[in-house]
Amino acid sequence: MSARYDAIVVGGGLAGVAAAVAVAKAGLNTLHLAPKGPPDRRTSALMGPSVDYLRSAGLIDRPADIGHPLTQIRIIDATDRLIRAPETLFDSSDAGLPAFGWNFPNIKLLEAFETARSRLANLETREVALSGIERTTDSWQLTLADGELVEAPLVVGSDGKKSLVRVATDFRAREHGFTQAALVCDLELARPLGGASVEFHYEQGPFTLVPAGGSRANLVWIDDREVLKAAQAAGPEGLRTTFLAKSQRLFGDIQLLTPAHMFLLSTLTVQRAGMNGIVLAGEAAHAFPPIGAQGLNLGLRDVADLAAALAAADRSQPSWAIAVSEDYSRRRADDLERTGGMVDTLFRSLLSDYLPAQALRAGGLWALRLLPPLRKQAFGLGMGER
Ligand SMILES: Cc1cc2nc3c(=O)[nH]c(=O)nc-3n(C[C@H](O)[C@H](O)[C@H](O)COP(=O)(O)OP(=O)(O)OC[C@H]3O[C@@H](n4cnc5c(N)ncnc54)[C@H](O)[C@@H]3O)c2cc1C
Missing domain, CATH: 3.50.50.60 (FAD/NAD(P)-binding domain)
Known part of the structure; x- marks a missing residue:
């Protein structure tokens, strides 16, 4: 039974x-x-x-006991493409909110x-x-x-x-499986992110730094699986050099706080x-x-x-x-x-x-940057409002 x-x-x-x-x-x-x-x-x-x-x-x-508020999203087009998007900053105050949300371990x-x-x-x-x-x-x-x-x-x-x-x-x-994967690890930055999540958009995927409190950041780097494997194989010092280049040294020196883990994407x-x-x-x-x-x-x-x-x-x-x-x-x-x-x-x-897809994406980011009602609608969609 x-x-x-x-x-x-x-x-x-x-x-x-x-x-x-x-x-x-x-x-x-x-x-x-x-x-x-x-x-x-x-x-x-x-x-x-x-x-x-x-x-x-x-x-x-209380979210503040275990997480960190996300007040801004900054998108930097780091591609070498013909049609590039403008740097775009979304601030939660534009949506009338103290924060978009929280980042939790x-x-x-x-x-x-x-x-x-x-x-x-x-x-x-x-x-x-x-x-x-x-x-x-x-x-x-x-x-x-x-x-x-x-x-x-x-x-x-x-x-x-x-x-x-x-x-x-x-x-x-x-x-559907992708050839891209995501590499994650925790970092210490010389210049803190504040409440901003910063996304550098590269041809093979974004390199994103998410605030984790103080001068700490959580990295989510999406790229071709083989590129990530090679970066991981270079060891902590090799990774650090790659992270400095990918972050365009905007946040000064970088230290790795944890080993890097890879996740396959589908x-x-x-x-x-x-x-x-x-x-x-x-x-x-x-x-x-x-x-x-x-x-x-x-x-x-x-x-x-x-x-x-x-x-x-x-x-x-x-x-x-x-x-x-x-x-x-x-x-x-x-x-x-x-x-x-x-x-x-x-x-x-x-x-x-x-090219038309790149133009649409760049145009979309321009529109979001310039048109507050559209930006508000995009916030709602991203936050899962029904
Ligand atoms: C790099 C990365 C970053 C992410 N960042 C974000 C983010 O910022 N925000 C966000 O909203 N989402 C994010 N996600 C997505 C998020 O992590 C997942 O959606 C979420 O963790 C999925 O949780 P889950 O419980 O559905 O699945 P899982 O965490 O996979 O849990 C499934 C569980 O089922 C168990 N299980 C499997 N088979 C059996 C079985 N036969 N019997 C009993 N148990 C079983 C496993 O052991 C496991 O514990 C991210 C994902 C990745 C890869």
Whole structure:
């Protein structure tokens, strides 16, 4: 006999822990399958609405305790192209905001989310992976890596890009791999960034410095995988020389505070995000290059919509879990399509060798620079306003 729950959440990344907390807070007897992975050394720029959600959901207390405010976005066209964009500075005060959002170390976010999780009596966490999932008459039966069987009418797949939940339950997904990758590490700069995130746009992708408090910065450098591998192989001193050149020495000397880690880049889009009592959240449902800081922001909007679908559900009905998954799918459809499309267009326009695309991008940045109403609209889109 397998142990029975109302819901099982699979995956202990940021989307998974946030989802487990939301599901348990909706009153469901919940199991969270969260095997321990290596520490996630990335940081996440989260926009105002995401931070508001984290606070209202009880996932973090005060953002200033663990993060750093982002008040400006500065874009520098560092390409040698014929048509170049103007240097552009977006200030949160143009949008009437004290900050666009906050930059958080993922390790700190996860700690805060896990603290929130530990306070919920109807939420059981096991550090064990899912190894199989099958439909029964009215439920899903999950086989765990230790051989145990568990079941629930509602399953949340937040098990990342290669999601077993998604693959084993017949969701259709489109995937595309890029030759580019992202290299991340923490830096100390001689001249601090203040609250500005600074993006140098090169032909193969942006080199972005994000404020991490004081004179520290988090680097996200997107480039051809082979270029990044060669830079990494040159060791800390070689990397430092490359970073000085890429940052055009605008921030003076640079010291590396952590080793550099590389992440392969791809896009993934699902045709629908929920069906048959299965809900996909976070990178199990959508992945794209870290351009415009959208990934986790979108994952948190998944979790907010899951909470809304659960609040609207009539759990006295026998097929309530199927209704929740369909309601969730409807709620997510527009946002997933809009955000995925926006990031894809932005990424491809950054990398394009095609002159009309370069002209459009440069023209777009000029328009954003010169037309306040357009700038306001772009802020709204980037921050995930609906
Ligand atoms: C370089 C880089 C920078 C980024 N910067 C930003 C940013 O500034 N802002 C932003 O919003 N987003 C950003 N993102 C995107 C963001 O990091 C991701 O969207 C987010 O971390 C995804 O979280 P997740 O929980 O969906 O997936 P993951 O973190 O991949 O978690 C999936 C979890 O599922 C677990 N799992 C897998 N298989 C199983 C199984 N069979 N059973 C149980 N568990 C399983 C894994 O162990 C893992 O813990 C960035 C991404 C990159 C690559």
